[in-house]
Every structure is written in C-alpha cells, then in structure tokens.
Amino acid sequence: MGEAYPTVALLAFALVSTVAVELPLAFAFFGVRGWRALAVVALSQVATNPAVELLCISVHWRASLSLSDPAWPILLAAELVATGVEALLYRTASVTSHPWLMSCTLNLASFAVGLLLA
Numbered sequence: 767m768g769e770a771y772p773t774v775a776l777l778a779f780a781l782v783s784t785v786a787v788e789l790p791l792a793f794a795f796f797g798v799r800g801w802r803a804l805a806v807v808a809l810s811q812v813a814t815n816p817a818v819e820l821l822c823i824s825v826h827w828r829a830s831l832s833l834s835d836p837a838w839p840i841l842l843a844a845e846l847v848a849t850g851v852e853a854l855l856y857r858t859a860s861v862t863s864h865p866w867l868m869s870c871t872l873n874l875a876s877f878a879v880g881l882l883l884a
Contacts, residue, residue, distance in 0.1 A: 773823060780819045780880070784811050787879050788872040796868045798861055806859045807872075813855070814848035849873045 785808050792798040792807045821844045825837040849869045856865035 776823070777816055777819050781811060781815045783879065783883060784815050784876045787876040791872055791875055792862070792868060795871070796862045796864065803859070803861045806855060806861050810852040810855045814851050818844045818848050845873060845877060
C-alpha cells in the first residue's frame with residue numbers, strides 16, 4: 767500500500783506540470799481567452815494526462831532518450847492518442863481555430879519539459 771502514495775504524487779506532479787506548461791502557451795500563442803476556453807484546455811489534460819502517465823509507469827518507462835528503449839513505441843502511441851483526443855475536445859468546444867496545431871504544439875512542449883524534469 768505504501769507504493770500507491772509515490773504513484774499518486776507522481777501523477778499529481780505530472781498533471782500540474784503539464785497544465786502549467788500548456789495553459790500559458792495556449793493563451794500566448796493560440797489566443798485562448800476566457801475562463802471557459804482555459805478550463806477546456808486544463809480539463810483536456812485532466813482527461814488524458816493520467817492515462818498516459820499510468821501507462822508510462824506500467825511499462826517502467828524512465829524518460830530514457832535512447833530510442834532502443836522498448837517502451838518508446840508504446841509511449842509514442844499513447845501521446846498520439848492523447849494529442850488526438852485533446853484536439854477533438856478543442857475543436858468541439860471551439861477553443862481555437864487551429865485545434866490540431868495547438869494540441870500538437872502543447873503536447874510537444876509539455877513532453878519536452880517532462881523529459882527535462884525526469
């Protein structure tokens with residue numbers, strides 16, 4: 767049972783870090799304005815980030831920059847699915863006129879920051 771607490775802390779840190787990276791970028795570069803639009807961006811992370819992080823934990827991925835790490839294809843697939851889900855949420859909620867570009871940009875940025883923090 768003691769192992770659950772570090773996992774919860776890791777998930778919380780990953781989510782907070784992701785939102786902290788992605789919200790300002792959505793605001794600054796994609797013109798996302800208003801509490802509703804910003805809430806959609808933040809809640810999109812709540813919908814996708816924990817699943818990606820849990821998958822990373824389950825395959826024991828350790829933010830290795832080595833492409834020989836067998837977890838890379840799994841992580842890449844998870845990130846692509848999350849990017850697609852978020853883009854669809856942005857499009858459905860009319861958050862930006864470029865939902866796919868915004869989703870790709872935000873996910874790339876938060877992924878890069880995640881690698882630096884790992």
